[in-house]
Amino acid sequence: MQRALIVGANGFLGKNLTKHLLEQGVEVCALVQKGALLEFQHHLLQYIExxxxxxxxxxxxxTKQYDVLYHFAWIGVSSNFKNDLALQSQNLQYISDVLHFAKELKIKKVVCPxxxxxxxxxxxxxxxxxxxSP
Incomplete structure (x- = not known):
């Protein structure tokens, strides 16, 4: 059975990918922002805040090995923040953290849409x- 880890599973893309993967029989570990949960439960779905x-x-x-990590967690995604250098620098740090996180967990495939x-x-x-040309 395939396993996917989704960072930021409570946003629009993460939530819909979670549903799609579950429909395909993929086991999903959904990392969600503290205080926010997805609107559904499934026997192949685990939530971690x-x-x-x-x-x-x-x-x-x-505690499990995952085949792929999908990274959807970003801050300041609206156009109002695209020129905020401090915020975008923080996003760069976060993507670096996600890549190190994947390495620690021995996940070989990382998708950052x-x-x-x-x-x-x-x-x-x-x-x-x-x-x-952002």
Whole structure:
């Protein structure tokens, strides 16, 4: 059986990926922001509350080996914060923490999705060949 660890499973993308993976029979460990829970339960689903700034403290709670880690936990994702250097620097630290977290847990595959916002405003159809222009 495949196992997935989802960091930030209570957001829009994380919640929907969690549902999809469960429908596919994948066992999911959903790391959710403290105080927030997903709206559903499933026999293949485990919740762990965490703070992004304290991710390494979550490691002892994770007792199984996972095939993939999906990282959806970011701060300041609205366009109001895109020029906030301190906040974006913190996001860079968080992604570094997530990669170290995955290494500690011996997870070989890490997926960190982005959005079309990384390409800025464009009159053309955005493809993987476009140059990022956040």
């Amino acid at each position: 965490f703070e992004l700034s304290e991710l390494s403290e979550t490691i002892p709670s994770i 982005g959005t079309a916002s990384e390409y800025g405003c464009s009159q053309e159809v955005i493809t993987g060949n476009n140059t990022p």
